[in-house]
Amino acid sequence: MxxxxxxxxxxxxxxxxxxxxxxxxxxxxxxxxxxxxxxxxxxxxxxxxxxxxxxxxxxxxxxxxxxxxxxxxxxxxKLKMIPLEVIVRFKKAGSFVRRYGGNEGEDLPSPLVEFTYKSDTLHDPLMCVEHLEVLGITTKEIAQSIIQQAKEAGNYLKEFFESHSIELWDMKFEFGLDLDGKVCLGDEISPDTMRLRKSGEIFDKDIYRRDLGNPLEKYEVVLKLCQSIDL
The missing domain is CATH 3.30.200.20 (Phosphorylase Kinase; domain 1)
Incomplete structure (x- = not known):
């Protein structure tokens, strides 16, 4: 290999x-x-x-x-990955609450897209579109395309999980450029990269973050829902 x-x-x-x-x-x-x-x-x-x-x-x-x-x-x-985490939020949770206050699970008035720079040593700092241009990470045009595609993808995933009575609170996407320079959604979409809740029950990596047991028991529930999508 x-x-x-x-x-x-x-x-x-x-x-x-x-x-x-x-x-x-x-x-x-x-x-x-x-x-x-x-x-x-x-x-x-x-x-x-x-x-x-x-x-x-x-x-x-x-x-x-x-x-x-x-x-x-x-x-x-094959993608040339852009070193950003693109977070789409429908509700207040996690680092958003730590930064800005509010209550976990509180609705946002509209979907919010945040950029963070992928760097463990810098602890994934927040970035605005101007940061991306000034630091040479990507262009304003590509950033706007990412924002649009992230919101659309987030809304489709939200609809899918709602059809199975699960709330999608937020998710993390990563994007890259294909061999023709076109923006493409890459990396992973799983309970590692989403917050999924049902009546206070957690179906995502917060189980692991909070030491609440074996997260794979709930990951398997998510997988069974996703098996309604044919491959």
Missing amino acids: NIVSEGKTKKVEDLGTEVMLHFKDDITAGDGAKHDVLQNKGAICSEITARLMKYLNEKGIYTMYLEYLPPNKIRAR
């Missing part, structure tokens, strides 16, 4: 004009300060990602997804 990069939860294999993402069983929190290995996590998160990206593709959102290869691999478009 020609592994060209490895992050906390995935390895990327170069296939020439495409890549293969290998999802690992690792789970982390606190910029990697907390780290464990949970058997079968990679398989669960890769299948959820594959099904949700297939769903978004069908809704007209351009994603990296090409093919799911069980148990834990996705064949994907």
